[in-house]
Amino acid sequence: MAATSNATSPLSKQLARFEEIQVGGSQYLDRLTGGDREALPLLVQVGKLIDQIYIRQHWSGNEALHAHILGKNPRNEKLALGLQLFKGPWGLDEEQFIESIKKGEDGSEGIHIPHEPPQHGNYYPDDIKKQEYLDWVAGLEGQAKVNAESYYYVIKRDATTGLLYSVPYSKEYEEFLVPASHLMKQAAELVSDASLAKFLKSRAEAFISNDYVDSDVDWLRISKESALDVTCGPYENYTDKMFSIRAAYEFYVHARDFDSSAILAKFSSRLQDMEDQLPVDELYKAKGLFPPAIVTVNQLYSGGDVAVPMTAAYNLPNDEAPIKIAGSKLVIIKNVQQGKFEKVLLPIAQQVLDPEQVKKIEFEAFFQHVLMHEVAHSLGPHFLVQDKEKKVRTALEEYHSAMEEAKADIVGLYAVGLLLKDGTLAGGPDAESFYMTYLASAFRSIRFGITEAHGLGQAMQFEYLKEQGGFAYDADTKKFRVVMDKIEGAVRSLTTKILVLQGDGDKQKVKEFVDRYGIISKEVKHALDTLENLGVPVDVYPRYRILEDGTL
Structure with missing residues (x-):
């Protein structure tokens, strides 16, 4: 559904902000075995059951x-x-x-x-008050208290006594989890990769036992050689706005993207080298870095807590117990990223960038910077340079998320420059493509607003680089462009600035930086208004091929 500017009803206005993309296709079948393909319809049925669970979880x-x-x-x-x-x-x-x-x-x-x-989603009684829950939990002991504060229990009220009590997910969603468990076990017998089969079996058992730790560890240990990738279970806490405790069910089935994974391996293998070349004093650099666990995939189907805007990457699990055993894993969804690029980023570029520079916008430049952004989260200081026991996150408090997203963006762009110069990225997009695609992408992020961490982080980068001369605005054409003889120096300067601010952990200085650069200037506001008036979509929504022709 193309965006339009003349929509009037609330629903029409909402739908007009999204563009449809097709998800899936025969091009992803090459590395799947016959058993993998037989398992897919079973897994899609699981996804539909997970969708029913989340519909219940979202609101009573x-x-x-x-x-x-x-x-x-x-x-x-x-x-x-x-x-x-x-x-x-x-x-x-x-x-x-x-x-x-x-x-x-x-x-x-x-x-x-x-x-x-509702702030409480459908995890608590509709009439519950926050203090009532806190008082109730405070009076519990032992396993009853553990259950009441668990990711995987809902809270009910006894109709006769009015007292609160806990119910495990395995019982609350039994009508969906029991058939989902059977389907997962059937799929496990068909898939070709033993580590994936192990996860499917252990997750099927977790649906019945309500104990998710072992299966989370199995998910983290799915082999990078598995052509099929599945994420399925209770994970994110956003629907529980009252306490951010209860986990919502979500489901993804993906085909592993081995070519992009090879590019990612190039980035990850150079992690310590990139750290060593950061433009800051040695005090701000870490030693002994290890590549983060990141996989790149192409989505085939999703269900559950997957409302738009479409998820293009996720880092799981959130439960601390399996993280302590096996860490966490970041999954980057390439075909969703490509849909956002084609339906959102390119139309934005055509409206706000110098026409000559629009010609240099490339998907591979966009996607490789996304990969580098995720790798760059590992770079730079995570503890204060003057207090190695204190985390940057703790020192910066409410400013940390936006500063960290800005760090990952700009350090990732700086690192791309290093890899271009030493030939690691030879044969791909050139520096102009990376910088000009990055400029267009800035507007895509800022459109979500500067109250959100990614949008605020991008606004800060944009205004700083513009002040340094790396970006320029033509008042006559009302277009933006990259100034190639200044952008590299501006990126280096901002990289240094953000890393030092993080490492020093001076919250007041960070606040001053955010207040100065975390703004939407009148030129940017005009561009954003133009995009809205022209009906350029904000994001995309999926149309799954597997539901239409069953080929994937």
Whole structure:
């Protein structure tokens, strides 16, 4: 659905901000065995069951709303699409796009839809108060207290006594988890990679036992040689806005992208060398760095807690127990990144960049910088240079996330320059493509707003590089461009600035930096308004090939 500027209803406005992309296709089948392909339909069924769990988790009236909208004949396809994309009746900025439904003349029950999604999701009683929960937990001991604070239990209220009690996910979602467990075990017998089969079996058992640690460790240890990649379970805590405790179920099945993984291996193998070449004093550099666990994939299907904007990368698990045993893993989804590039970044570039520089915009420059961004999170100081026991995160508090995202972006770009000069990236995009694609990508991130860490981090980079002369604005054409004879020096300067700010951990100086550069100037505001008025989409949504022709 192409974005339009004349949409009027809340739902139309929400849908107009997204562009459809096709996800999946026969080009991803090459490395899959016959058994892998046989397992895919089973795994898609698991994904659909996981979707039903998350619909329940999102909000207490969600299942009734979905049944009401999707069960009508004929049904309203725009409303159905809205529910598919947002998993509930609220869109971007938590704007409600479906009104409460009145009780029908046929005796059907009405559905009251809150103006905003409930802070407690559907993990707690609707009438619960935050202090009531805290007081209840404070009075518990032993296993009862552990359960009450677990990622994997919901909280209920006894209808007779009014008292709170805990229910394990395995019981609360039993009608979905039991069939999902059977399907996972069947898929495990078909897939070709033994480590993937081990994960599918142990995750199937976790659905019944409600103990997810061992299967999380098995997920972290899936071989990099496995052509099929599956993520399935309760992970993210965003739906529980009240306490950020309860985990939402999500599901992804991917085909491993071995070519991109080879590029990533080049980056990761040079981690310590890149650290050693950072433009800061030795005090700010780490020693003994090890490559992070990162895999690149192409998405085939997803379900559960996967509302738009589409997830293009995720770092899991969030549970500290398996992390202590086996670390964490970052998954980067290449075909989703490509969809965002084609449907969002390129149209942005065509509106805000100098026409000559638009010709240099390349997907590989965009994607390789994404890979380098993730690697760059490992670079630079993570503890203060004057207090090796104190974390940068702790010192910077609310400013840490935006500074860390800005660090990963700019250090990643600086490192790309190093790898271009020494020939590591020979045969790919040149420096002009990287810098000009980076400029276009800045507008894509800033459009999500500077209250969000990525958007604020990008705004700070943009304004600093512009001040240093690396970016220029033409008031006549109202276009931006990269100044090639200044951008490298500006990137180096900003790299030094951010790494020193992080390593020193002086929160007041960081605040001054954020206040000065974390803004949207009138030129940028004009560009953003133009993009909105022209209907350039904010993000993409998926149309899964596997649901249409069954070939993948």
